[in-house]
Amino acid sequence: MGAPFTIILVMKTVLPLRQGCLPLPLCYLVNSESWIQGDFAFVCPSPCSCTKDTVICVGYSSVPRTIPSDINSLSLVNASYRELAEGMFSHLPFLQLLLLNSNSFTLIKDDAFAGLSHLEYLFIENNKIDSISRYAFRGLRDLIHLSLANSHIRSLPRDAFSDLDSLLELDLRGTDLQCDCKAKWLIGWLQTTNATVSDVICAGPPEHQGKKLIDLTYPKTHSEIFVVHQVLPYQSLSVDTFSFKDDIFVAIAQPNVGNCRVLQWDHIEMNFRSYDNITGQSIIGCKAIVIEDQVFVVVAQLFGGSVIYKYDESWTKFVKFQDIEVSKISKPNDIEAFQIDNEWFFIIADSSKAGLSTIYKWNGKGFYSYQTMHEWFRDTDAEYVNIDGKSHLILTSRSQVPDIFQWNKNSKQFVQQSEMQHMEDVIAVKSFRIESDLFICLTRFIGDSKIMKWNTKEFVEIQDLPSRGSMILQPFSFKDRYYLVMGSDYTFSQIYSWDVENKVFAKFKEVYVQAPRSFTAVSTDRMDFLFASSFKGNTQIFEHAIVDLSL
Ligand SMILES: [Ca+2]
Secondary structure: OOOOOOOOHHHHHOOOOOOOOOOOOOEEEEOEEEEEOOOEEEEEEOOOOHHHHOOEEEEEEEEOOOOOOOOOOEEEOOOOOEEEEOOOOOOOOOOOEEEOOOOOOOOEEEEEEEEOOOOOOOOOOOOOOEEEEEOOOOOOOOEEEEOOOOOOOOOOOOOOOOOOOOOEEEEOOOOOEEOHHHHHHHHHHHHHHHHHHHHHOOEEEEHHOOEHHHHOOOOOOOEEEEEEEEEOOOOOOEEEEOOOOOOEEEEEEEEOEEEEEHHHOOOOOOEEEEEEEOOOOEEEEEEEEEOOEEEEEEEEEEEOOOOOEEEEEEOEEEEEEEEEEOOOOOEEEEEEEEEEEEEEEEEEEOOOOOOOOOEEEOOOOOEEEEEEEEOOOOEEEEEEEEOEEEEEEEEEEEOOEEEEEEEEEOOOOOEEEEEEEOOOOOOOOEEEEEEEEEEEEOOOOOOEEEEEOOOOOOOEEEEEEEEEEOOOOEEEEEEEEEOOOOOOOOOEEEEEEOOOOOOEEEEEEEEEEOOOEEEEEEOOOOOOEEEEEEEOOOEEEEEEEEOOOOO
């Protein structure tokens, strides 16, 4: 914040005093006190001085009512009244500058500046303000500069400045601000506002006296919770989410009844409602792939091969699009879709000893078998990862250690690159990023699951988490919060949250899901959900919410 500029400077630069507004007869001064404007005359109140655009009053007992409504600058100094009441200046809708310095105001009420939609400069300096109502500054969307300097303000109501979309400068010097927990919102606002704000110095409580507000840290006053938002009365194995034409959908694999159930988020009811149902046999995965304006769902089945459905806009449902060639696949366990150089692929991981995990490629008309992966593995999961700008696939296996493949740009094939030693019997692999760091987590059923970090050469273990009958360890994030959820067939599922300071995952919450098989994060309408599929019970949708305990 630079040195405070004077009012005169403001008025010269922003509101040039048009003292040369004459020629006659448009406006001219009469006896220094009266003006004629066009055919309208007014008397400048006696403690005031007036020009065509500007009125300055010293010691006046109220807001003058007889002045022209089109003035753009009003100054009231040494006024004797105590409160700024609702709509007090609404008869002066063209005001661009309002100066209320050196008065005895103690209270600014809600909507005190109602109707001043063009106001750009507001000075309320050298007062003794005890109380500002929550909506005192409501409607001041054009306000650029607000000064409350030396007005001995002890507290500011939560979100006091939330309407001030155009604010560039805020002067809060010389307040008596109490930096108790009620001022905490102001720290958050100071950290995010685009306005330049003077240093806010705490006048109390004693432990904070003289400190800058923005330097204070408060005990945590918010809590993140996961609460059940919706229960889907059926079992499921996987949940995939996709968006199409501004709508959010999920595709849920239900092996026991052989359905791929498609739900759509209902913006009005605020829940997920049934949209379509793709029927099959022993469906283990439904993976949506959106290519330009076409939506496909790859449906992997234990029996009867695997098929692709496509959304048909005229039928408003999914219709069968093609069978896929599955002669090398015996027991699909996972589907993963990815893009390399703008080309679309998906891989089906095969968990039988004799089967081969197979990559399929979109050729503009259909998906065709493109590459088969390593032999004699029982692949449990596939994960596409971009490592240092290069495409990789990680395959995990019941019988062998995880295998990392790298895309060769010349042969346009994945080539085996490395194995992750001492990591036998991994059920699932997922990758995630926290800021610029790349991690993977490897799920084991019993024993230790692992979190590993890419160190520019290889993945190195940074943390192990105890698995108690775990089929899934899933990373997810909501806004800037990072979580991991570890499913368990024998106890509660454990949600971990990323500890930013110590850079590890810490136990956070437990949720109960019977035989959890997948967790999928879905965000819509500013709400965050975690789908928990259950092989033996209901599919649950948890809502992630942040509760502010300081309210
Ligand atoms: Ca996968």
